[in-house]
Amino acid sequence: MYVYNDCDQQIVNDRVAQFRDQMQRYLAGKISSDEFLPLRLQNGLYIQRHAPMLRIAIPYGMLSAKQMRMLAHVARTYDKGYGHFSTRQNMQLHWPKLEQVPDILADLASVQMHSIQTSGNCIRNTTTDQFAGVAKDEIEDPRPYCELIRQWSTFHPEFAYLPRKFKIAVNAVRSADRAATMVHDIGLHLVTNATGENGFKVFVGGGLGRTPVIGSLVREFLPKEHLLSYLEAILRVYNRYGRRDNKHKARIKILVRALTPEKFTEMVEQEWQQIKDGPSTVTTAEIERLKSFFTEPDYETLPEIDTSFEAHRTQEKVFANWVSRNVYPHKKPGYAAVTLSLKKTGIAPGDATHEQMDIMADLAERYSFGELRVSHEQNIVLADVKQSDLYPLWQDAKRYGFATPTLGLLTDMICCPGGDFCALANAKSIPIAQQIQERFNDLDYLYDIGDLDLNISGCMNACGHHHVGNIGILGVDKKGAEFYQVSLGGSSGIDASLGNILGPSFSEDAIADVIEKIVDVYVANRIEEERFIDTYRRIGIDPFKQQVYRNA
C-alpha cells in the first residue's frame, strides 16, 4: 500500500486545520451557507434529510487493517455505530454531528486518511478493480497509476471549480471491467501496444444519471509518461467549455456529445500538444517509486491446489457453494482472493457495523497480510488468502455474517441509500432490496439462476447504477407516491451496455412479483449455460414485457 511521507502527511494535516477554520467561520456566521456549501462538499460533507453525511475517501478501495479499525472507531465514536460502503469505494457516515467533523478528519489523518474531494464539482476519488495486483490476466498493477492520479488531482488549483463532479476509473484486465470504467467521466484501460510497451487507452464522457452514456474512445494509446499532461488537457477543455448554465447538462458527457467525440478529441489533442513534454511529464523514477509501494507480499511457495481445501470442498456442499461464488482465483499458486459479503438479508447493502469492521480488520491480519479492499459492488475483499486458510476463514466469516454465498447472484445487489437517508430520493431503495432478498431466499434456486446484476437507485442521480444492472430498478415519483421503473439489459462489464425500460412503473408491493416473472422468462428461454444478460440480448425485451404486463 502507499505510505505517506512527510509531504503527504503535511497536506492532510493542513487540510484538517483549514477545514476546522472554515467550520468555525461558518458556525460564527462569517461565511454564508451558500459559501460554505462547496467548502464542505469538497470535504465530503453533505447536509441531508435527517442529518449530515460524511463521505470518507478510500483511495482506489485500498485499506490497511489499521485504517479499517479507524473507520470502526469513527463510526462508534461519532456516529450510530455503523458505516455504508459505497459503489465508488468510499465509506459514508450517515449521522455525524456537524461540529464534530473536524475531529473526525483529525482522527482519520492520524492513519493517512481523509475525505478530500469526495464530493463537490471537482475530481473525485479514482477507482479501480478490487482484484488489482492479484488478478490472473492483469496487464500491470493499476494502483501505482491510481496513486499518481490521486496526488495530481488532490487540490489541483485549476480544477477545483469544475462545471460538475468528475470521476476517473482505471481497468487493467482484458477479460473484465470491475471498475465500470465505461460509465466514468474518464475511463483508462491499461493496454500493451504493438511494440510491447504498456500505456493507456483513454475513454471520455461515460456516465449514468439522467443521461446515461457509454464513454467515447479519444485515444488508442497514451504512453504512461504523458498520463498527467493528457488528463490535464482533457480537464482544461472541460473546465473551459463544459456547460455551467444548467446543472443537468454540465457533465463532460454532454460536452463530448454536443461537440461530437471527434471534435472534442481534436480540442484535447491540440491543448495537449502545447503542454506535452512539460514538467508534468511523469518521470521513470516516480513510476518506480510508486510501484515500490505495491510490491508483492511475502507469498509462500505453494502447490497449485491445497489438499485439505479440496477435501473440505468435496465433503461440504455449503462450503463448496461459498467457494464457487465468493472466492476468486489468484495469480499465485495456492492463493485465493475472498469476498466478504456485506449483503446479508435484512441489512442495507454495503452497511457494516463497527464490530464488523473491527472483525474484518482482524481477519485481514490473520489471513491476508493485513490489507483489505472495498469493491464497486459494495463488498470487502481479502485479496491474498492461502487456500489452506479458506476453510477456517469461511467459518469465521459465517460466524460474523460475512459469508452470504451469493456474490454476483441476483441478491448481491448494488443499492443506493435511497429515501431512508438521502434528501434527493424519489423513493426508498433499501426496502425494495430487502423485499427481493426475501423472495429469492432459496439458495439452490439462486445458484440455478446464476450471474445476474440487479441494481437499485432511489432517483435519477443513479448512485445505485440502475442503468448498468442486468435488471435495473429506479425510484420515481408518481403524483407524490413512490413508484419503481424497471429496465433490462444493462451491463457495466467489458461489454458495457445501458438497460432498456420495460414499461410503466410499478408500486412498491409489486416489485418482487415483477422480478420473479422476469426471472421466469429467462429460465424458460435460456440455452444451456447462458447467463441472464446473454439470453436477454438474444431474445430481446418483448417476451419479458408480455409476461410482466400480461394481466395488467
Added chain:
Amino acid sequence: MPNDSTQHCIIKDGIIQPDHWHLVTIPETGNYDIPPGDIIVPLKLWQEQADTLSQHPGKVGIWINSHEEPEWIADKLRQLPLIAINFPIFTDGRGYSYARLLRERYHFQGEIRAIGDVTQDQLFYMRRCGFDSFALKEGKDMETALNGLATISQSYQAAVDQPQPLFRRR
C-alpha cells in the same frame, strides 16, 4: 458584475495595500464615466475605443469576464500592465484556466487580478494559478482572508507558483 465602487485596498503580493486602480464598468443603459488616473476597462470598451484610450492620462488595464477567452488578447499582452479576471460567481472556475494560460502559455508578466465573487477560500488556488492581486468581494475581512493564501503548505502538481511537480522535488 464586479463591484465598481472605489476600492481602497486590495491584497497584493501577499499583503494588504492601497489600490490606485479604478474599475470601469459599463451599465446596461445610460452613461458611464471614465475617471482620471489608472483604470481597468472592460475588454469590449478597450477594443472599441482603442484610440481614445490611448490618449488616457494614466495606465489602462482591462478586465475580462468568464466567457472572454485569453486567446482573444494573446497578441496584445505587451500593451497591458494589468488584466483582471472577473468571477461572476465563485463556482464559475474558468478564470483559473485563463490565469494559467496567460502566465504559462502567453508569458504575461503584468499583474493578474481576481475580481468579482472572490473570497478567502479561493485565494490559495488563485495564487497557484498565477493571480497576484485579489479584490475581495465587498464586506469580506481582508486580514483573515490573508490566511487563505497559503493554507496548504505543499502541493503535488505543477502550477504557476511552483512549475515543478512534487515528484520532481521529492
